[in-house]
Amino acid sequence: MxxxxxxxxxxxxxxxxxxxxxxxxxxxxxxxxxxxxxxxxxxxxxxxxxxxxxxxxxxxxxxxxxxxxxxxxxxxxxxxxxxxxxxxxxxxxxxxxxxxxxxxxxxxxxxxxxxxxxxxxxxxxxxxxxxxxxxxxxxxxxxxxxxxxxxxxxxxxxxxxxxxxxxxxxxxxxxxxxxxxxxxxxxxxxxxxxxxxxxxEEITVKALEGMKEALQTVTFHKDGHVACMSIPYALMEKVQGQTDGFIEWIRHVDTVDIAILLKEKEPGQTRVSLRSKGADVNRVAAVFGGGGHIRAAGCSISLPLEEAKKKLLEAI
Ligand SMILES: [Mn+2]
Incomplete structure (x- = not known):
């Protein structure tokens, strides 16, 4: 190189x-x-x-x-x-x-x-x-x-x-x-x-319908510093992969530093996006073989969504 x-x-x-x-x-x-x-x-x-x-x-x-x-x-x-x-x-x-x-x-x-x-x-x-x-x-x-x-x-x-x-x-x-x-x-x-x-920033009606469901999955952790949104496989089909901007909704919450979007791309395969206002999420993504930037990173975890979420929260 x-x-x-x-x-x-x-x-x-x-x-x-x-x-x-x-x-x-x-x-x-x-x-x-x-x-x-x-x-x-x-x-x-x-x-x-x-x-x-x-x-x-x-x-x-x-x-x-x-x-x-x-x-x-x-x-x-x-x-x-x-x-x-x-x-x-x-x-x-x-x-x-x-x-x-x-x-x-x-x-x-x-x-x-x-x-x-x-x-x-x-x-x-x-x-x-x-x-x-x-x-x-x-x-x-x-x-x-x-x-x-x-x-x-x-x-x-x-x-x-x-x-x-x-x-x-x-x-x-x-x-x-x-x-x-x-x-x-x-x-x-x-x-x-x-x-x-x-x-x-254009989205389809279908993607908005998907977002309504995705918002129902939001959970907060570590005194509200961490927020997760989950798109299980069945919902992935519905939103047709259009999840741009979803993570912004939880990132904007006042207590949240780390926002996490988990997408089950295939059953047992979870794609993770991480955003932060301060914390180094590149380090978190690196634990799972991913990376990116200090305040925006991603990784893939070969586990079903809920298990991937548990492992991820342990790594933060
Ligand atoms: Mn780029």
Missing amino acids: TKISKSDIKDMLAKAEHLVLTVHVSPDGDAIGSMAALYEYLIGQGKSVTMVVDDEVPSKFHFLSVTAYIKDVSQEASILDGLEQPDLVVVLDASTRERIGKVAAWCQTPILNIDHHISNSQFADYLYLDAEAAATGEILADLFMTWQAKVTPAMANALYLAMGTDSGFFKYSNTTAHTLQMGAYCLEKGAQPDLVSEQA
């Missing part, structure tokens, strides 16, 4: 003719926005670029028109069989090799990883890691500004989505003066903050 500088990234991208871009599974706005912006930049440089993700792209990100070119290899693994090894694979917003799912096994090319997770496992051949950045999109905005690259309004929307997603639209503790400067840079380049936040 070689740590590289901003200008190294520019050179590496310039040298590669054919590139594959990918992001983590369960792609969020930072993953998709970052990939969309870098895709458009590289196309503008005359490159041949393919975007692959081992998951579906949530429909709320379809307003970024280039998402139509993202190949979902989760349903059709044969797409990867037919995909030539490029000169360079760029992995965005993913901190481990496992996080890119099936793309990891396919990839035999050097990997450039651009990321902002403090828990980054340094799996890539070339790494640009800025754990101070609120989002991978913030890193890319800074790169484009430094390189004086042409940033179209569509790219600006994508980068604004990326930063908005990971910073709670500039309200979490990871929001720095630099994050806001990059947000301003996006607006100068034509980003539409109202459009982006309306799209990113």
Whole structure:
């Protein structure tokens, strides 16, 4: 693993003719926005670029028109069989090799990883890691500004989505003066903050119905410092995986420091999201082989939901 500088990234991208871009599974706005912006930049440089993700792209990100070119290899693994090894694979917003799912096994090319997770496992051949950045999109905005690259309004929307997603639209503790400067840079380049936040925060009636049920599961622990919300498997089916924003409801409670959302993705498989106002939840997630950031992290526990919850509470 070689740590590289901003200008190294520019050179590496310039040298590669054919590139594959990918992001983590369960792609969020930072993953998709970052990939969309870098895709458009590289196309503008005359490159041949393919975007692959081992998951579906949530429909709320379809307003970024280039998402139509993202190949979902989760349903059709044969797409990867037919995909030539490029000169360079760029992995965005993913901190481990496992996080890119099936793309990891396919990839035999050097990997450039651009990321902002403090828990980054340094799996890539070339790494640009800025754990101070609120989002991978913030890193890319800074790169484009430094390189004086042409940033179209569509790219600006994508980068604004990326930063908005990971910073709670500039309200979490990871929001720095630099994050806001990059947000301003996006607006100068034509980003539409109202459009982006309306799209990113959009939910379906079904998801709201699911949220009503999820709220019934909320429990408090450790004198109200810890709150848990549970989405058992049956409820996961109902909400169709749309649980964005659920954790905010319990995070906002006055006594709560650590908010936990437990989702039973498959029976016996529990995906955990942790948010905090102060405590180091990256440490808690690491106990179960996960990670992320100090105030936002996640892990997967191979146990039914209730048992996973018990183990998790013991680790806090
Ligand atoms: Mn991110």
